[in-house]
Amino acid sequence: MKATKYVLTEKDMPTKWYNIMADMPTPAEPALHPGTGQPAGPEDFAPIFPMNILEQENSTERWIDIPDEVLQKLAIWRPSPLFRAHALEKALGTPAKIFYKNEGVSPAGSHKPNTAIAQAYYNKVAGTKKIITETGAGQWGSALSMSCAFFGLECKVYMVKISYNHKPYRRLMMQTWGADCTASPSNETEAGRSILAKDPDCPGSLGMAISEAVEVAVQDETSKYALGSVLNHVMIHQSIIGLEAMKQMEMAGAYPDVIIGSAGGGSNFAGLAFPYALDKINGKDIDIIAVEPKSCPTMTRGPFAYDFGDTAETIPMIAMHTLGHNFVPEPIHAGGLRYHGMAPLVSQLILDDIIRPVAVHQKDTFKAGITFARSEGFISAPECNHAIAATINEALKAKEEGKEKTILFNWSGHGLVDLAAYDAFFQGKLSDHDLPQEQIDAALKDIESYPKPKQAT
Numbered sequence: 177m178k179a180t181k182y183v184l185t186e187k188d189m190p191t192k193w194y195n196i197m198a199d200m201p202t203p204a205e206p207a208l209h210p211g212t213g214q215p216a217g218p219e220d221f222a223p224i225f226p227m228n229i230l231e232q233e234n235s236t237e238r239w240i241d242i243p244d245e246v247l248q249k250l251a252i253w254r255p256s257p258l259f260r261a262h263a264l265e266k267a268l269g270t271p272a273k274i275f276y277k278n279e280g281v282s283p284a285g286s287h288k289p290n291t292a293i294a295q296a297y298y299n300k301v302a303g304t305k306k307i308i309t310e311t312g313a314g315q316w317g318s319a320l321s322m323s324c325a326f327f328g329l330e331c332k333v334y335m336v337k338i339s340y341n342h343k344p345y346r347r348l349m350m351q352t353w354g355a356d357c358t359a360s361p362s363n364e365t366e367a368g369r370s371i372l373a374k375d376p377d378c379p380g381s382l383g384m385a386i387s388e389a390v391e392v393a394v395q396d397e398t399s400k401y402a403l404g405s406v407l408n409h410v411m412i413h414q415s416i417i418g419l420e421a422m423k424q425m426e427m428a429g430a431y432p433d434v435i436i437g438s439a440g441g442g443s444n445f446a447g448l449a450f451p452y453a454l455d456k457i458n459g460k461d462i463d464i465i466a467v468e469p470k471s472c473p474t475m476t477r478g479p480f481a482y483d484f485g486d487t488a489e490t491i492p493m494i495a496m497h498t499l500g501h502n503f504v505p506e507p508i509h510a511g512g513l514r515y516h517g518m519a520p521l522v523s524q525l526i527l528d529d530i531i532r533p534v535a536v537h538q539k540d541t542f543k544a545g546i547t548f549a550r551s552e553g554f555i556s557a558p559e560c561n562h563a564i565a566a567t568i569n570e571a572l573k574a575k576e577e578g579k580e581k582t583i584l585f586n587w588s589g590h591g592l593v594d595l596a597a598y599d600a601f602f603q604g605k606l607s608d609h610d611l612p613q614e615q616i617d618a619a620l621k622d623i624e625s626y627p628k629p630k631q632a633t
């Protein structure tokens with residue numbers, strides 16, 4: 177029998193996270209204060225995040241100890257298995273070896289609990305009583321709800337109203353884990369009330385939900401806000417994926433020529449890729465590919481610029497690839513990939529040619545996910561299907577070129593709560609959307625006057 181699965185035991189779990197900020201070829205540019213435009217210090221973020229998390233956000237220490245309490249909770253499902261996709265290889269007739277790291281085995285069904293657990297723990301230690309956040313389709317909200325339950329914290333989630341109404345299952349997961357979930361825009365906040373006064377039927381957006389969550393978090397010293405992607409500390413927490421994968425690839429006697437992950441804010445991709453990116457910085461030849469939707473092409477068509485992470489313009493500005501914080505993407509089914517910006521660390525590594533971004537069409541991602549399900553069995557989250565589509569492209573390229581190469585991708589989560597999106601695909605209701613340049617230009621107008629990073633594009 178050919179080996180299919182490479183598993184580690186609890187005692188093989190990494191006990192330190194990897195922080196790529198220690199090894200960046202070009203250091204990331206500083207965040208800027210929203211009012212003054214001057215470099216922002218931890219004190220500017222202090223009403224929003226606890227100090228222990230802010231220390232990590234700016235840390236250049238290469239290895240950071242994972243607290244024992246965090247390891248204990250991660251061990252519920254970690255180490256996650258690494259698979260060799262023999263059946264997919266056969267279905268494609270490719271000489272490429274395909275491996276994938278399965279992050280869908282967490283209780284919430286994605287990689288997001290890797291950072292949610294850590295953030296809940298650090299908040300608990302810092303004396304936070306309640307964490308407030310936003311969620312689109314509900315992946316992040318459900319991961320944080322579970323993690324708050326583990327550490328005895330209250331959890332409040334503002335969920336984009338259209339998802340709240342159309343996607344009840346993740347809302348019910350949050351409720352089951354004890355979180356208080358409200359449809360956004362709501363009457364509970366200044367931000368929500370002013371939106372509803374103008375448009376009572378407003379379906380909501382991630383930007384609006386962030387505004388509501390931040391507004392509530394800063395009102396009370398024992399309440400903090402949490403973000404599930406984009407920021408440096410999230411990239412650090414997700415590095416456990418790549419550190420485990422490196423050991424498992426070694427068990428398989430393989431080393432990847434190509435690494436692939438889907439990228440919304442960049443965290444699951446970075447989690448797998450950053451430990452290998454260090455090898456690339458040190459001279460290894462690896463093609464590291466971040467995959468985004470063509471309808472929200474932050475990395476492939478957005479400039480590297482200073483912008484806000486939220487539409488309310490309340491959190492400090494960060495230098496990243498962005499489509500402008502007022503950009504509203506088409507309602508594609510991969511809700512987790514509809515963010516206007518990209519992690520500053522991923523953005524910087526694109527400028528330094530360590531990471532190569534690609535964009536794929538929505539229908540191709542579902543076709544890829546279905547090919548994967550019919551060969552490997554697992555039904556993937558729509559976000560994850562983007563990584564599979566790019567993997568299949570690379571595997572077919574290897575076939576054309578008659579080249580044996582090794583591909584490793586991150587299977588970021590299962591799609592069992594997203595079957596309505598598959599239904600829409602089967603019924604022919606999904607469309608591919610090539611974003612007109614005018615729409616991008618219009619959204620970028622709003623950030624034109626902002627300070628420019630040194631490597632502005």
Ligand SMILES: *Cc1c(COP(=O)(O)O)cnc(C)c1O
Binds near residue numbers: 316442512590
């Ligand atoms: C949220 C999510 C993503 C995208 O977020 P990143 O921060 O870019 O990882 C990808 N896949 C799944 C399953 C998700 O839930």
